Amino acid sequence: MKAFDVLAEFLLSRQPISDPVERLGEETVMSAAGRLVARLRKDWVYDLLADLAGQRPLRGVLMGLGSFFRKESIPIFINALIEDEARLTAEAILRGFGNVARKALLAAALDEGDNPRSESESHLRKRRSALALLLETGLPRGYWPRVRSLIDDHDHQIALLACRACLNCGTATDMTRMPARLSELQLTAGWFDRGHIQELLSRCSACAQISRDSVPRARQGSSPVNA
Structure with a gap:
């Protein structure tokens, strides 16, 4: 228990660091501490990790917070999709929420920000990731x-x-x-997207052919039978 107390005190006593090298080392330690202290399963630990993740979504902190699987933390993981270093971790955690995260993912995918014409690349990546996750979990027809x-x-x-x-x-x-x-x-x-487009065009053609083939069968089934 004392070891966990030390980790918690370290996380609570965090201070802004201007030097990029020192900051990287500090964040590495914070990330590991966040993952370990989550084992306490206490409400105050959840609150601490939620506060940390809201300020700086470090992977270990996100993992620790995600281990609680609380619905109210979903917006934190949605916002973490903006960060390149945290995106894969946030995506994995959101997958774990399954259908519970659908509404938040839909809202994120539709949110173009205050000025869609000048939407930042990081915000676009967040929307792409949210929509991809939504489709992955299964898009309800009502959506x-x-x-x-x-x-x-x-x-x-x-x-x-x-x-x-x-x-x-x-x-x-x-x-x-x-x-x-x-x-x-x-x-x-680009060349990568062209492959996906060709796949989708082929599927469109197949669907159109099925639709055309079904029309004669429907008409035949509705025609009167000769005596």
């Missing part, structure tokens, strides 16, 4: 009307993710505009 607008998002990767969701949740009207939108995205896509 589709709100996700639909992302098909026309100014960020190509978000638009592609929304197009992928459309194949599973979109209406017939949504599907008819997919080839044109995907072709538009393909014009300025």
Whole structure:
């Protein structure tokens, strides 16, 4: 118990450090301490880690906080998606929440900030990650009307993710505009995204063919039988 008290005191006594080398060392120790002190499973430990993670989402601190699996901490992990060093850890923790995190992920994916035209790259990465996680957990059809607008998002990767969701949740009207939108995205896509676009275009073609094939069968089934 004394060892945990020492760790807690260290975390509570943190001070701003201007030197980047010293700060890196301090953050490494804080990250390890945050992961270890979480073993106490006390409310005050949770509050301490939540405060630390809200200020600086270090991986170990996030892991310690995530081990409590409290719903109220989800916004902290959503915000951590902005940080390159913390994103993978935050994503793993949010996956652990499963369906409980869906509403927060949807809100994050739709949030373009105060000025969408000047959205920062870090904020875009947060939205991309949130939408990808939302699709990974399974997008409920009830969410589709709100996700639909992302098909026309100014960020190509978000638009592609929304197009992928459309194949599973979109209406017939949504599907008819997919080839044109995907072709538009393909014009300025990088080589990596072009592969995804070709995959989605192939799936669109397959879905359209199935739809065309089903029409004659439906008509045949509804035609009168000759006596």
